[in-house]
Each structure stands twice: as C-alpha cells, then as structure tokens.
Amino acid sequence: MSDGERVGVIAELVEQHYELLYRFAYRLCGSAADAEDLTQQAFLTAQAKLDQLREPAKARSWLLTIVRNSFLKGKRRQRFQLFETFDQLSHVDPDSELEGPVDAEELQTVLDEMPEEFRTPIVLYYFQELSYKQIADQMEIPIGTVMSRLSRGKSFLRGRLLHRLGDDAPLPTAVDP
C-alpha cells in the first residue's frame, strides 16, 4: 500500500468511525478528555498497524478492540478495587422496573461507580451489543464469569438507576477510592 493510499484509508476510517469510537471510549472511561485521548490513541495505533487490517468490513470491530485494549492497559494498575460495597448495592429486586427513559448522564454516573471488571462487559453488551460469548472472547475470561459480571452489573445498574429516579436517600459510594 502506497503512502498516499494509507493516508486515504486512515482518513476514511476516521471519518466513518471517530464518533463511534469517541462514544465508546467515553462510556468506558467517563471523561471527555480521556475519551478523546483514547480515540486519538486508537487511530494512531490503527495508522501504525494498518497492515493488520486484512478485511475492511471488520474495521469497526478492530478499532473498538483497540480502544478497549488501550483503556484496559491504562487501567491495569487500578485493578484491585473493593467489591463488597458493590455487591451490597447489587442486591435489588431484579424485577424492579424503570419508568421512562434512562438519562444518558445518570447512566454515565452509575457506570463510573462500577469497578472496571463489571463496567467493561456492561459497555460491550449494551454499546456494542456483543453476546456473552463474544465478550468472553474479547476479554479472555470464561463464559460463566461473563454471565456473572453481566448479571451483577445489570443488578447494580438497575438498583442505582431506580434509586436516582426514586427516593433521594443517599447510598454509600460503590467503589472506595
């Protein structure tokens, strides 16, 4: 591939996918500045590794994987978090129903409260609409672990969103700093 062709391909990838990548990155990290950095890093990596993209139809998935990997690498040092409080908050009536649409900012607030191990599969499930098998494959963890994290993550989401839409009694912080 000539330099001119590479430039054209990268420009096309940016034009087609930059909004998707930014939104995905934002849901993962919860910060506009970090999301922009992640998006930029993803395209820089894509530019450097463009020869790895054999099938253009898979560009979307490839780019999203780069974003997720970059995010996880950055988070590796923050892996160990306290889960007891998270589990306590996860115990809500699983059949509780939300009334009305979910507010996008409230959703991000709740995602930010989740430990990364739960947030990533939740974002992959809802944002990318990946199956539990695909999530297991992407995160390189067992299927049973994905199901458990999805279930606990959804329970936490439901509980926090119900709480935010319902009474205003304060809840303890889900993840201690």
Next chain:
Amino acid sequence: VNHPTDKPTLREQLDAVRPDSDDLRDADLHEAARAVEASEQWQQTLARQEAFDRQVAAAMQAVEVPEGLQSRLMAALVDARHQGDESDVDTPQPAEPPQKPPTRRRTILQVAAVAASLLLAIATGWLLLPRDVVQLTLEETRQQIPATDGAIDAATIARLPAFDERNFAFELPDPAWERTSLMVDRLKGLDWTGDGRHDGAIYEFTVGRRVHGYLLVVPASRISDPPASTRLSASNLGYLPVPNTAWVNPTTKLAYICYVDQGDLQTLQRLLYPHAA
C-alpha cells in the same frame, strides 16, 4: 453471591440474553430457555429485563461528540506520520498520548495569529517588499515542490523547517479551503534564494477521505509571469514535476500551486466548490 467459575444461575443466564436475539438457543443457556418456555413468570421476568436492556442501550449511545474532534484527530495522525511515530497496540498510553493534537483553543489562536499577521502585511503593504526581490518563472516555481521520479517527496517535505513568515504571511486561498484539515502549525518553509528566509510555504491538506495533497504558496510578486487564474481550476494544468494547477488570489496577492497525490484535482475542485458551474 455466585462465584464466577460456578455454573451460572438461571438469573445469570437470563441476564446474558440480548433483546431480539437468538441467544436463548445457545446450549449454555439451555436451562434458561427451558424455564422461559415452561413458566409464565420467567417469561414476564425476561420481558421486563429486555425492556430494561432497551432503555439502557438507548441511553448508552447518547454521547455528545466534541466539536472539531475529527480535525484534531487528522492533525495528530499527520503529525505522527511526519515524526515516524511507532504507536504500539501492546503498550498504549491513553493518558499521555505521544503527540497531543492541537487543541481547539490552540488552533483558534494559531488561526488568529495568522490572520493578524496577514492584516499587518496588508496594512503595511506589499510596497515594503524589497525591490530587488528574486523572481522565478511560473514553471520554475511549480518545480520548487520536493519531488522524486514524478512523485511528490512527502518525506522531504516532512523534514522541511516550519514556515518562518518573515517574507509573507500564509493565508488559505478562500473560505472553501477551511473544509480541508487545517494544519497551520505544520506549515513548512522553502528557501530557494538561499537568504535564510522562506520564499514559499507548503501546506499539506486532506479533503474528506478522498483527496490528499499540497499547496505551494508564494507571493505573486515573486513570479515573473504569475498565473492569470484567480481560483483553483482543474482544467488549467501544469505537468512538472507532477500535475498541478496554479492561481492567484487577487486580494492577498498570494499565488497558489496545488498538487494532489491522493485523488485528483477534478475531485478536489468538486469537493471544494460543489455549487460551481
């Protein structure tokens, strides 16, 4: 709480099912499928869960994308290309990317600085240019762009120094060019008279995803036979060192020579001036 390595509970299996999918046919979710098939209560549970999933999925996509992000990304990519950036997927540094793109504020300041320089140049007048200025013919000027074997030499251009603006201030040809990726801080300077001041500026641009090229910008006064055209025209071509077209902005008195190495001049003209006759 169920341990992750244990067999998933019925509830966990149901939580793994995506709305409007065939997931329940998976062997891993066999128990959940049987429960839903046999029990109205589980059917209702699944329906409530799917309604919740749809609400969350809709909100998940609702993220506002910052203005100017695409331009900043393109600028960072061009910068990385020029610096031979070796970004590594295994060692990403999302918190501190190797090259920060120009922020919107910085870009605005740069554009403002260029605009101020231009106003100053106009105010002081082109009369202040030295009378004994060295002139080239248009054909000679066209060939000042670094090129090798009939192709623009991008690597050499990348190594050129930043344009110094001492002889003239750079200005885009017209407002249509604002649609190109604005990389004012990456303007390169060419000194062909050897006096240590830049005689020409080289502006690298992309338009959409189809056209990439360079503008060589020179004061029209430096060309002994400046082009008669006053805007880009793909029907008015020079051919050395690569196909190009030249024109003069009558207001700024800057001459532009446009070279395209990705796409072609006809496409560039159509993209920049879609409503032109």
